[in-house]
Amino acid sequence: MSSEFFATIDIGTTNIKVAVFDQNGNKLFDFQRRCAESSKSDAHEIDPEKWWKVVVQAFHTMDENLRKKITSICATGQGPTTVLVDKNGNILGKAITWLDKRGYEHINSIIEKGIDEQIATVISHLLTVRNTINEAYLIQPSDYIILKLTGLIVNATFPFEGYLPWNERVLRIFNLNKTFLIPKLVPAGTPVGKIKKETSKILRINDQAQVIAGAPDFAMALIGTGTIEDGILCDRGGTSQGLTLCSKKKLCCQGLMTTPFFIENHWKISAVMTTTGKSYEWFSRNVTRTRLVELSQLITVKRPTGVIFLPHLNGERSPYWNKDLKGVFFGLTLKEDWRSLLVSVIEGVAYAMKNIIEIMESCGCKINIIRATGGQAVNELWNQIKADVLGKEIEVSQIFDSELLGCAIISISALSGESFVDLSKKIVRISKVFTPIMHRHNEYQRYFQVYKELHERNIDLFSKL
Structure with a gap:
């Protein structure tokens, strides 16, 4: 071959x-x-x-x-x-x-x-x-x-x-x-x-x-990131966000989906969020009026920003399944500019991830490794913010487009007869690991509590809009 x-x-x-x-x-x-x-x-x-x-x-x-x-x-x-x-x-x-x-x-x-x-x-x-x-x-x-x-x-x-x-x-x-x-x-x-x-x-x-x-793309991404063992969670960040955990235990979590994995005696526990990457694109195009924001323009922004962003620009799926949820910037002051707000958008996506992961862990899920893929994984600042908010390491694969790599692995398997699970273990390579900065993580913990309370206190107001 x-x-x-x-x-x-x-x-x-x-x-x-x-x-x-x-x-x-x-x-x-x-x-x-x-x-x-x-x-x-x-x-x-x-x-x-x-x-x-x-x-x-x-x-x-x-x-x-x-x-x-x-x-x-x-x-x-x-x-x-x-x-x-x-x-x-x-x-x-x-x-x-x-x-x-x-x-x-x-x-x-x-x-x-x-x-x-x-x-x-x-x-x-x-x-x-x-x-x-x-x-x-x-x-x-x-x-x-x-x-x-x-x-x-x-x-x-x-x-x-x-x-x-x-x-x-x-x-x-x-x-x-x-x-x-x-x-x-x-x-x-x-x-x-x-x-x-x-x-x-x-x-x-x-x-x-x-x-x-x-x-479907989420399944190909699991193969293309090597998310084929118990305790590995795939964070697939594009226009929307998919979090899928490979688990040996069948655990049912409120607002999440538990269905069979494609590996025998394993389960996938999944969450899908609607407009995470879309929120970043929306702000870049409609507010900064540019298609591409250079990382150097954001790296000097103080983090945490102190502004809480709810990334629900088209309702939300997991864990709320509520079409009435809206996007929110909370905590604005005179010192904010477009750079700090764009960083707060990234932080908001990380808070949404943390909310899902907390639900998983409260149900008994074991999360040993988080592997990021998709368009968000290309952005090093985004990877670092995720690590800081979650307090967990974020691994990034060498091939960002894991869906495409997953398709290639499936094809090689079909034509060679070798198991795609074995091929995934051989072919998928980790290029970088982002480690949380713990003093930032401790600060983010406080803002995350505000993020959760914003949802709870405003559910009735969202529907009135």
């Missing part, structure tokens, strides 16, 4: 990423292009064809010699985002992203029926649009890429609870099963089929390339 290369695709909420890896997990090609959703009132949608156009553009920028050696393609993506297609694979309207708040008035009543919070989000969307649809297959963003590559309508993921945002039982409960159909499940790490000849010509790659089933 020394001459084989593995193409990977990540359909993110904000960015589309394409990369090519060799069999040792070295990244040979890297492409990223912004492709954000459109929003109107509570609706957050995007045309899936935009994703495909960016993917085609990425392959066209590759060196020809690299393209010729691609033997497989594996895709992952955001979720729970719903793409509706008919039996011929034609798109039925825009994809409904996880940021969409239509139907959220049904969320609590859905959850009360014992439905997983993530699935409840999707059901609320389907209840909203069902009268406009006669019949549709439910697929996710990465499944749409598989459809474009192979012509096949499938759900590619791990065959366990918690890896698909829908199931037949729940659809029946809400009389949605005749309108919305679930396609064949192809387990992650198995070949879906060869790329279509016409598609191979469009991408300018070998028409013998295999398309390998991936899984």
Whole structure:
């Protein structure tokens, strides 16, 4: 396999990423292009064809010699985002992203029926649009890429609870099963089929390339960070935030999700926060009016800032599952400037993480290692603030785009026969460890108590807004 290369695709909420890896997990090609959703009132949608156009553009920028050696393609993506297609694979309207708040008035009543919070989000969307649809297959963003590559309508993921945002039982409960159909499940790490000849010509790659089933981005990130042992927690920070703990114990925590891990006799205890990285982007674009803030502009800001930020700019999922929560800056004085406020945004995200981790630990979860990945992990100040607020070391992998690396590991496993768990242990490399500065941690402890009280004291006011 020394001459084989593995193409990977990540359909993110904000960015589309394409990369090519060799069999040792070295990244040979890297492409990223912004492709954000459109929003109107509570609706957050995007045309899936935009994703495909960016993917085609990425392959066209590759060196020809690299393209010729691609033997497989594996895709992952955001979720729970719903793409509706008919039996011929034609798109039925825009994809409904996880940021969409239509139907959220049904969320609590859905959850009360014992439905997983993530699935409840999707059901609320389907209840909203069902009268406009006669019949549709439910697929996710990465499944749409598989459809474009192979012509096949499938759900590619791990065959366990918690890896698909829908199931037949729940659809029946809400009389949605005749309108919305679930396609064949192809387990992650198995070949879906060869790329279509016409598609191979469009991408300018070998028409013998295999398309390998991936899984949602959080699952690929677990493999790409080596979060495959008891007590390791993956902090996946992008537009939103996902915290997933690998645990040998099945522990149920209020506001969090406990479902089977893809490793036998292990469980994943998960939390998802809605607008963490999005808050940083919002402040940078709308307040500082710049797309990129240099780290040097923030490093001199005194920390803790003393300003408490609640990062709930589009309601919040874990642990509150409350669409009415709003963003807050608390503690402003005349001395604040945009730099200190932007740092307080980072601190607010770290407080939100600490709140989740405290819930996990209070339930009996053991957290030995925290591994950060995604866009936030590129920012050294952000990593250090997380370490300081949590009072725990933060490990950062050599490959920040762990979702893409996870796809590569899954592909190598599919073509070589070697376990992806063993490959993950060999390929994932830690590049840096951030150690908490304890005097700052002690100060952050005091501000964290204020962070929690802000929620408790203002719940009724959020709904009045």
